[in-house]
Amino acid sequence: MEDHNTSKLSEPASPVASVASADIAAEFAALTAEEQEKQRAEWSQELARVEEEINTLRTVLASKTRHASDLKRKLGITMWKEITDDMSQGLKNVKESSVFQRTESVLKSTSEKTASVFGSITIGITSKLSQMKNSDSMRSIEEKVGSAYENVKTRVSTSRSGSINSFPDALNENNSSSGLNSPTESITK
CATH class of the missing domain: 1.20.5 (Single alpha-helices involved in coiled-coils or other helix-helix interfaces)
Structure with a gap:
């Protein structure tokens, strides 16, 4: 024992x-x-x-x-x-x-930097879109689309009076009168 x-x-x-x-x-x-x-x-x-x-x-x-x-x-x-x-x-x-305080400050700093980066990206994209909108090719497309729209609108309103039977007919007639073959073809030119 x-x-x-x-x-x-x-x-x-x-x-x-x-x-x-x-x-x-x-x-x-x-x-x-x-x-x-x-x-x-x-x-x-x-x-x-x-x-x-x-x-x-x-x-x-x-x-x-x-x-x-x-x-x-x-x-x-x-x-x-x-x-x-x-x-x-x-x-x-x-x-x-103190650990929480440091973590919170790091997260705050990171979120501010991230917001700054996204803000600068947004500003860059807005600037590029503005430049594209003011370019000659975009104005040309806007003018062609605008005139085509006005022509179709006119044709549709006259179709109510019986001269054109349908919207596709009015669109086809507008394309042939403005020299456009298709809406996508005018954009690619």
């Missing part, structure tokens, strides 16, 4: 515990058999006292916990309120942490 207890003493949980366990084992081994038995009896008594104190403290803690629960119930403090208060306090602590 002594070997079993000695082996338990030599199984430390950490390097610091191994030094302490080795010291205790060495001191215990240096004792005579009678002294070892006396030491074990002292440790057993002390263990019994400590376990009794632990049980007393558990009983007192359970009593205090019940009393606190009764008071909370009387005050209207519910479990849900406690959880939400804990969550609010936790979020507040996170928001006040």
Whole structure:
């Protein structure tokens, strides 16, 4: 049985515990058999006292916990309120942490830079579209489409009076009178 207890003493949980366990084992081994038995009896008594104190403290803690629960119930403090208060306090602590502050500033800076880049891209595209709109070829296309539209509109309104039977006929007649073969052909020229 002594070997079993000695082996338990030599199984430390950490390097610091191994030094302490080795010291205790060495001191215990240096004792005579009678002294070892006396030491074990002292440790057993002390263990019994400590376990009794632990049980007393558990009983007192359970009593205090019940009393606190009764008071909370009387005050209207519910479990849900406690959880939400804990969550609010936790979020507040996170928001006040330096890590959160740095992360927030990095994200803000990144979003500002991204907005700036997209803004410059939008300005560039708007500028190019404006240049295209003011170009001679675009004006030419606008004029041709505009005159074709006016001609078709005129033909359709006259078709109501019976001279042209349908919209496709009016469109075909307009294309032949303006020298255009198809709408897509005028755009590609």
